Amino acid sequence: MTNNNVPLMQQAIEPASDTPSHPTSFSAEFHDSAIPAHAEQALHSLYGNVYSSMPHFRVYGGLDGANTFILRKGQVPVAVFLFRLTEHSAHILNEGMDVDDLAITQFANFVFQRYESVDFIAFKGVAHSIKNLAYPFSQCSCTDDSVISLPESSDAYLQALGKATRKNIKQYLNRLKREYPTFDFHVHDGRTVDEHLIRKIIALNRVRFEKKGKVSGVTAEEEERIIQMIRACGIVGAISIDGVPCAGSLVYCIGEHYHSWLKAHDPAYDDYRLGLVGSFLMISECIRRGGKTFHLMWGREPHKALLNSELRTFSNLTVYRNHAAALRNCSVLFSQVYQHSMRQGKLWLLEMERGSGKMSFPIKAGLNGMRKIKTWLPHRS
Template sequence: MSVEQVQPIDKSPNNTVSVQVKPGSELSIQCYDNDVPAFIGPALERLYGNLFSSLEYYRAFGGADNASTYVVRDGKNIVCAWLFQKHRNTVRVVNEGLRVDQDDLLRFAGYVFGRYPGINVISFHAVRPNMASLPMPCQRFNCLEDMVLTLPGSPESYLASLGRSTRSYIHRYMNKLKRELPAFEFRVFDAGEIEEAQIRHVISLNRLRMASKGKEAINDEDITRRIVQLSHERGMLGVILIDGRICAGSINYRVGANYFLETLAHDPAWDDYRLGTLCCYLTICECIRRGGGEYHFLWGQDEYKTRLLGVQRDLDDIVVYRSWLHMVLYGKLVMQHATHAAVRRARVWVRRTRRSDSFGGRLVARVWRLVRGAGAVKS
């Protein structure tokens, strides 16, 4: 698909602009300026099934203030729905985590550059580009990774698919837990059942666990309130109870058929029972029973994620420029993105190297610990 600037053919009084993509085509575009229609929530869930492309997430954590809505229909069916914000000369696509096909991106770029003469840059954050390259000036670079487990048909199939050492690990500590703590219980609470005190307790366990490692948890009071709000709309809470007390928990959200891990924590007093990994495993089994499609561990390559079969899914930033001339004119922005890309590549290299069982890896790991201990970097 070539880049074509699409001009609006009709503007209704309610700030909605409609266009036909091509004469005779079933595809049509509607744009709702500074408005997110009520039908967009279910459409986003059906199309993307991603937490970071859901209205509930935007309501809880922000990021979609004064957003406009871009909708593509094939006949009557919505096939693309993106929220975006305009700021000076830039359009920022709000949706994250979704797959972006080349045709969809080029169609959107043609529409935006055709309709808004003052917009010269379009940016996407943390998306999955389904394209080798674009026939227009752009930058694309990795920014995050999402560790994703494609859920099998049954908990039994999942257990069988785990590595031998992981199966042995789960059997050993589950048996230890049942044998030594027969009052142990795993329970699941859905959005309408979750109590704020439960969420706060799991978050407090996370703070306690981080403190035991000499680290500081990032969930302050503001973030905690947002997690509580989103949990009441999209939450699924799995907890391990011992004598009726929460000793481990996983805070998750469901969007479509997919689940997203917010926080996994356990009381360090129960380290000998590996409650954190067991709680995550039991939560995943519950997601499978509910017919889940994917379980997203999200960012960070923690060992338990790969042990439980999380597979890295790279997420990229994309920046599209109106023309090569505009890319030159926005040279400072281009350099900022190039710097971010280089820093990201360096961090990924350091992380990969310091985990390798080699002299170089051990040396990098030692230097990294010294640098972090001096407070020079944050990972």
């Protein structure tokens, strides 16, 4: 196999016509064990997702030996897949994609024709619900993202919120400014922000988790990666009182799409709804910068719906060469079924925990006990 830009699949892709006199055909290029420079912009413009961004791959790794497939309609890229091969499978490395059946089918055509030993193709984090492929496939939900479609102005966003949420934001923001005249909100460019501010916000996040009886997922190693990501593509919003940071947001910018990776506030200001106020101020800043979407990321916390977000569910998708290949790799399907069942069970527990039915009390007690054990174990290990 050669390491170059090769036009492919002209015969495999059926041409489409916008008008009889202006035909538009699909074409593709392939790079063996390489990622061309122009793939980065295509990834950002097509998907706008941090998990499909080159800054994320540069910091977290995972692209060693990766191949690149770019599908175009005319001259415009409509799909970019970075993938790695094993003996019997192809694994797509970029995630968080909204990609249609046609692009997946054409990529499958290419892979199954070029690599005779490949039985299946594995996608992670596909937003589109696949319905009509030319190959057998299995699909199961794996995670969520709460996404806010940003309007033209901060005022328009505020007016689009629910009446109670809008009232609370105004009330608590005015109260903070009145009772703390030194209240200040400032957004820092990630390339020049003081590293100590980033670490302070992460420390506040850990305190919030401890107060809830949970363990923060931000390890020392992850903290260093967050700092690298902020330097590469981030901004930092911070609220300070008397010059001391008391709340903040770490946000990654992928084109016109903003991802709220981590936010926190000092529990001493819980009575001021500083988390809600800080989120509104940060979202407003992203609107001012021309943002199209603001991602609140994982989880189904009630406050995300209050901020006018829409829940998007992502799925793991496996495309098989044929039914015989699916049978040979039935363990892949069983693994998906298991993961789906575990996810549905977790979501059910969370709904019961937040509810007020007869079963909510023992479920709350059980989950709190498990969280305490989880918090206790690392300190004893």
